[in-house]
Amino acid sequence: MRATLMYGAGDVRVEDVPDSVIKLPTDALVRVTASCICGSDLWPYGSMPPADAPARMGHEFVGVVEDTGAEVTTVTRGDLVVAPFAISDNACAFCRDGLHTSCAHPQANFWGSGSEDGGQAEAVRVPLADGTLVKLPVAPDSALMPSLLTLSDVLGTGHHAAVAGGVNERTSVTVIGDGAVGLLAVLSAKRLGAERIILMGRHQARTDFGREFGATDVVAARGEEGIARVRELTGGHGTRAVIEAVGHLTAYEQALGVVRRGGVISRVGVPQYEEAPVGFGSLFRHNLRLAGGPAPVRAYIEELMPDILDGTIEPGKVFDTTTDLDGVPAGYQAMADRKNLKVLIAP
Amino acid sequence: MRATLMYGAGDVRVEDVPDSVIKLPTDALVRVTASCICGSDLWPYGSMPPADAPARMGHEFVGVVEDTGAEVTTVTRGDLVVAPFAISDNACAFCRDGLHTSCAHPQANFWGSGSEDGGQAEAVRVPLADGTLVKLPVAPDSALMPSLLTLSDVLGTGHHAAVAGGVNERTSVTVIGDGAVGLLAVLSAKRLGAERIILMGRHQARTDFGREFGATDVVAARGEEGIARVRELTGGHGTRAVIEAVGHLTAYEQALGVVRRGGVISRVGVPQYEEAPVGFGSLFRHNLRLAGGPAPVRAYIEELMPDILDGTIEPGKVFDTTTDLDGVPAGYQAMADRKNLKVLIAP
Numbered sequence: 001m002r003a004t005l006m007y008g009a010g011d012v013r014v015e016d017v018p019d020s021v022i023k024l025p026t027d028a029l030v031r032v033t034a035s036c037i038c039g040s041d042l043w044p045y046g047s048m049p050p051a052d053a054p055a056r057m058g059h060e061f062v063g064v065v066e067d068t069g070a071e072v073t074t075v076t077r078g079d080l081v082v083a084p085f086a087i088s089d090n091a092c093a094f095c096r097d098g099l100h101t102s103c104a105h106p107q108a109n110f111w112g113s114g115s116e117d118g119g120q121a122e123a124v125r126v127p128l129a130d131g132t133l134v135k136l137p138v139a140p141d142s143a144l145m146p147s148l149l150t151l152s153d154v155l156g157t158g159h160h161a162a163v164a165g166g167v168n169e170r171t172s173v174t175v176i177g178d179g180a181v182g183l184l185a186v187l188s189a190k191r192l193g194a195e196r197i198i199l200m201g202r203h204q205a206r207t208d209f210g211r212e213f214g215a216t217d218v219v220a221a222r223g224e225e226g227i228a229r230v231r232e233l234t235g236g237h238g239t240r241a242v243i244e245a246v247g248h249l250t251a252y253e254q255a256l257g258v259v260r261r262g263g264v265i266s267r268v269g270v271p272q273y274e275e276a277p278v279g280f281g282s283l284f285r286h287n288l289r290l291a292g293g294p295a296p297v298r299a300y301i302e303e304l305m306p307d308i309l310d311g312t313i314e315p316g317k318v319f320d321t322t323t324d325l326d327g328v329p330a331g332y333q334a335m336a337d338r339k340n341l342k343v344l345i346a347p
Numbered sequence: 348m349r350a351t352l353m354y355g356a357g358d359v360r361v362e363d364v365p366d367s368v369i370k371l372p373t374d375a376l377v378r379v380t381a382s383c384i385c386g387s388d389l390w391p392y393g394s395m396p397p398a399d400a401p402a403r404m405g406h407e408f409v410g411v412v413e414d415t416g417a418e419v420t421t422v423t424r425g426d427l428v429v430a431p432f433a434i435s436d437n438a439c440a441f442c443r444d445g446l447h448t449s450c451a452h453p454q455a456n457f458w459g460s461g462s463e464d465g466g467q468a469e470a471v472r473v474p475l476a477d478g479t480l481v482k483l484p485v486a487p488d489s490a491l492m493p494s495l496l497t498l499s500d501v502l503g504t505g506h507h508a509a510v511a512g513g514v515n516e517r518t519s520v521t522v523i524g525d526g527a528v529g530l531l532a533v534l535s536a537k538r539l540g541a542e543r544i545i546l547m548g549r550h551q552a553r554t555d556f557g558r559e560f561g562a563t564d565v566v567a568a569r570g571e572e573g574i575a576r577v578r579e580l581t582g583g584h585g586t587r588a589v590i591e592a593v594g595h596l597t598a599y600e601q602a603l604g605v606v607r608r609g610g611v612i613s614r615v616g617v618p619q620y621e622e623a624p625v626g627f628g629s630l631f632r633h634n635l636r637l638a639g640g641p642a643p644v645r646a647y648i649e650e651l652m653p654d655i656l657d658g659t660i661e662p663g664k665v666f667d668t669t670t671d672l673d674g675v676p677a678g679y680q681a682m683a684d685r686k687n688l689k690v691l692i693a694p
Contacts, residue, residue, distance in 0.1 A: 093584070094608055102608035102633045164634070237440070261441055261449035267631065274626035279618040284640045286449045287511070290625065293634030 003121030028129030058120030146316025156297025158184030165266030169193030190214025227257030350468030405467030493663025503644025505531030516540030537561025574604030
């Protein structure tokens with residue numbers, strides 16, 4: 001079968017690999033019908049050392065179950081399923097808390113780590129199939145497929161950002177970042193009733209999407225100028241919730257600048273830094289809180305899917321192009337060049 | 348009148364200063380009947396550069412109103428009052444949110460900043476008296492006075508630590524630090540119903556106090572050994588809430604080691620660092636949250652005072668000695684040497 005491998009920064013290839021097969025009685029084999037490239041795939045695409053290569057890529061996919069191990073009970077051959085970006089048993093103490101990304105099962109993992117399969121491929125061996133996979137009540141050629149695919153990561157991540165930021169109908173929120181996660185954080189904040197949503201982003205095509213998803217204000221300026229503009233919009237105070245959907249230290253510093261005293265910075269962009277200011281002069285003085293992390297999207301699928309099925313939300317609009325597997329390397333480059341927002345892959 | 352001044356590290360003096368007087372119509376003049384030395388006073392006592400000297404000291408006091416400005420309406424001559432460590436108007440948007448330490452009034456401040464008065468003195472000019480002062484329904488010689496004095500800072504700070512840590516009757520909590528704030532964080536967690544309270548501290552006299560206040564377990568070891576011990580006590584997982592009541596980076600790192608995945612680190616020890624690990628490998632990977640800051644003790648007085656008046660809690664037990672103003676310099680040294688837990692001053 002064919003799969004996507006990353007050999008180093010800027011070097012993505014689609015190659016023949018051994019067919020994925022069931023290895024454990026809790027596995028399922030899924031034939032991928034739709035997957036995509038994630039903003040977080042661009043971090044290694046920008047900096048991966050060749051020593052770590054090759055890595056199997058892709059952690060967001062929908063597909064049809066082709067085979068199941070003897071112990072799998074919740075999905076069966078022929079089911080259309082979505083796979084969250086974290087493998088989990090949906091049963092341990094952390095999963096029961098809704099924190100599937102911290103599942104304690106020995107096989108719990110993120111896709112693409114080590115020798116595991118990745119979703120940017122023809123097929124995937126899915127460990128802990130009962131815990132990981134969720135059935136989709138539509139046909140593989142449903143027009144809803146792009147939106148349902150976002151349940152695997154990007155919608156759930158936007159939703160998590162809003163939940164971790166405490167967003168509700170009394171909240172003003174600033175979203176930093178106009179990538180797919182930032183835009184779906186806007187959609188999620190709107191869905192949770194936020195009264196005001198300020199989107200900070202520089203790419204007008206994307207921020208226009210953001211307005212469509214619910215942004216009430218757009219601030220194109222960054223740094224001190226952007227901070228001043230958000231403060232101007234909010235009576236000088238900033239917003240109670242700030243969603244940081246980028247991952248760079250400059251975005252965190254921007255968040256510190258626009259968060260209201262006593263407010264919360266909710267991070268879902270994977271931090272590209274380890275140390276950051278958190279002392280008296282940054283977080284402590286005004287009781288600012290820091291929240292967020294990898295989204296336990298599995299915990300959110302039951303809540304979010306009905307809104308997709310009935311057309312209340314259309315998160316699939318973040319896909320602005322579709323390619324086959326051959327087009328994946330070009331898709332990485334197009335996203336890195338910001339020519340495409342998010343690439344859908346139909347293998 | 349006499350007041351406490353700090354001239355530099357290790358150099359505290361009690362000197363004659365000009366009498367405090369009413370300056371603004373919103374001021375009150377308070378004759379101090381009880382004040383104390385705070386753990387946070389020990390930070391400048393350890394490191395204050397002489398260039399910043401002299402600084403008026405003390406931010407926790409109880410006293411009798413001696414005079415009031417023309418616009419003061421809530422307190423009057425002869426009232427016994429307690430002053431929170433932050434001056435606030437109790438009226439702005441932040442005070443209405445219960446965040447009095449971030450009061451937006453131009454006169455809002457912490458005691459002892461700049462040329463302001465301090466509580467370790469015979470008298471204090473209290474700005475924004477209506478917002479800042481709270482009447483105490485007892486006589487100045489009440490046996491409850493040590494406990495009521497803790498409403499000015501240390502009890503409210505322990506309570507804030509527990510509240511910011513989300514402590515309730517389903518919470519296990521680790522408290523790092525056996526100083527007065529740590530011990531009253533134990534008392535506060537117990538008061539809020541925490542099912543398990545692990546106190547990390549090395550001074551047995553203090554941790555014995557902690558047990559009296561509600562600690563179910565004491566861990567004397569620090570660093571990796573202490574972390575391992577807490578994990579052993581909690582099935583390997585750590586606790587959902589961790590209260591960091593020290594302020595050193597090593598205490599923050601210890602908090603990272605004992606917090607459960609998805610849990611919260613609540614800081615009330617003033618951070619003696621600005622940068623700290625908050626990236627993927629520390630906070631982000633497991634959705635750990637960071638909370639806390641200067642406690643808005645004014646917001647908590649109405650809730651906490653009845654429990655002192657009816658004897659439900661006795662936070663005044665943290666005072667293990669009493670001195671007059673002449674004894675203040677020795678009191679600083681005794682606390683720095685950890686010979687005394689907390690020094691009460693009867694001017």
